[in-house]
Amino acid sequence: MSENKRKLIIIGSGPAGYTAAIYASRANLKPLVITGIDMGGQLMQTTDVENYPGYPDGIMGPQMMDDFRKQAERMGAEIKFGHVTKVDFSDPMNHKCIVDDKEEFIGETIVIATGATAKWLGIESETRLNGAGVSACAVCDGFFYKDKAVAIVGGGDTAAEEALYLANLCPTVHMFIRRDEMRASKVMQQRVFDHPNIKVYWNTETDEVLGEKVVEAVRVKNNKTGEKTEIPIDGFFVAIGHKPNTDLFKDILDMDHEGYLITKADSTVTNVEGVFASGDVQDKIYRQAVTAAGTGCMAALDAERYISAKEFELSQKQNAAV
Numbered sequence: 001m002s003e004n005k006r007k008l009i010i011i012g013s014g015p016a017g018y019t020a021a022i023y024a025s026r027a028n029l030k031p032l033v034i035t036g037i038d039m040g041g042q043l044m045q046t047t048d049v050e051n052y053p054g055y056p057d058g059i060m061g062p063q064m065m066d067d068f069r070k071q072a073e074r075m076g077a078e079i080k081f082g083h084v085t086k087v088d089f090s091d092p093m094n095h096k097c098i099v100d101d102k103e104e105f106i107g108e109t110i111v112i113a114t115g116a117t118a119k120w121l122g123i124e125s126e127t128r129l130n131g132a133g134v135s136a137c138a139v140c141d142g143f144f145y146k147d148k149a150v151a152i153v154g155g156g157d158t159a160a161e162e163a164l165y166l167a168n169l170c171p172t173v174h175m176f177i178r179r180d181e182m183r184a185s186k187v188m189q190q191r192v193f194d195h196p197n198i199k200v201y202w203n204t205e206t207d208e209v210l211g212e213k214v215v216e217a218v219r220v221k222n223n224k225t226g227e228k229t230e231i232p233i234d235g236f237f238v239a240i241g242h243k244p245n246t247d248l249f250k251d252i253l254d255m256d257h258e259g260y261l262i263t264k265a266d267s268t269v270t271n272v273e274g275v276f277a278s279g280d281v282q283d284k285i286y287r288q289a290v291t292a293a294g295t296g297c298m299a300a301l302d303a304e305r306y307i308s309a310k311e312f313e314l315s316q317k318q319n320a321a322v
């Protein structure tokens with residue numbers, strides 16, 4: 001095998017990518033993990049992770065990703081810091097990945113684990129107070145605001161689901177919707193309207209999150225009347241959608257209308273032979289570290305089986321030729 005060729009290249013270094021690396025290393029595939037710019041993925045932006053099994057006292061997101069990386073390395077994975085800027089998947093068993101526009105690596109198989117990025121409102125205070133009361137994941141961080149007042153922005157299924165999740169922990173959930181209707185499915189809307197702890201504000205946009213060191217309140221503006229209101233809160237959740245990191249694979253891999261990679265049912269198989277997808281890049285429903293890790297494991301097993309089948313096929317051909 002040439003110096004730049006590997007049996008498996010994993011693109012991405014979140015829970016999906018590192019779990020794929022651990023499984024693939026144990027199957028002796030000697031995988032190369034190309035980390036991406038945000039090495040460690042979305043968990044690098046979080047503080048305490050309390051819902052990942054195996055950490056009874058919780059763990060900081062960056063520490064957890066460091067543990068994942070160390071475990072992958074100990075099993076034999078090679079980690080390369082860099083960003084894949086171009087791919088060419090036209091030659092089966094020779095999938096090309098160009099790193100930082102200069103270095104080429106070839107994988108017999110590829111696992112894509114490039115994740116998704118939460119969309120933000122783009123206001124200054126949201127960035128400044130990120131991790132200090134501002135969050136884009138209620139399931140990850142909601143528990144820290146148990147019995148406190150919180151606010152959530154968004155009117156889609158994610159916002160509805162997260163508002164309901166928060167409403168079971170918090171006495172008041174202020175929900176800001178920028179139009180006079182919600183995008184969420186009717187059944188989810190009804191659950192939101194029926195919950196006594198959720199207060200819906202229509203035509204309402206966030207002006208600024210307030211607080212010096214931690215979130216203390218939010219100032220919202222009614223976009224019909226122009227009226228501004230300050231509401232005391234402890235947690236501010238943004239749930240206005242995610243963008244899967246799939247620009248690199250446009251016109252190569254099948255995606256849905258939002259850009260999520262499409263995999264065959266009960267597998268991580270994409271429409272291109274030898275290319276597998278795992279984690280948030282192909283999951284818009286669950287989006288949890290533990291589910292991403294689960295599909296990372298599946299992708300490594302799918303890649304290993306694919307390689308074994310190819311090697312068997314090749315040995316049969318060679319035997320027939322003798």
Ligand code: NDP
Pocket residue numbers: 120121153154155156157158159161178179182183184239240241242284285
């Ligand atoms: P969506 O794109 O469906 O909804 C985004 C919401 O955020 C909309 O209400 C949108 O408002 C609002 N929004 C967008 N930008 C801003 C902004 N700058 N300021 C204020 N509000 C803003 O994203 P979701 O993450 O909710 O859902 C993504 C997909 O995943 C959907 O297809 C959804 O059905 C699916 N999903 C399914 C689930 C399930 O089946 N259990 C659970 C979660 C998601 P507007 O409507 O005005 O554009």
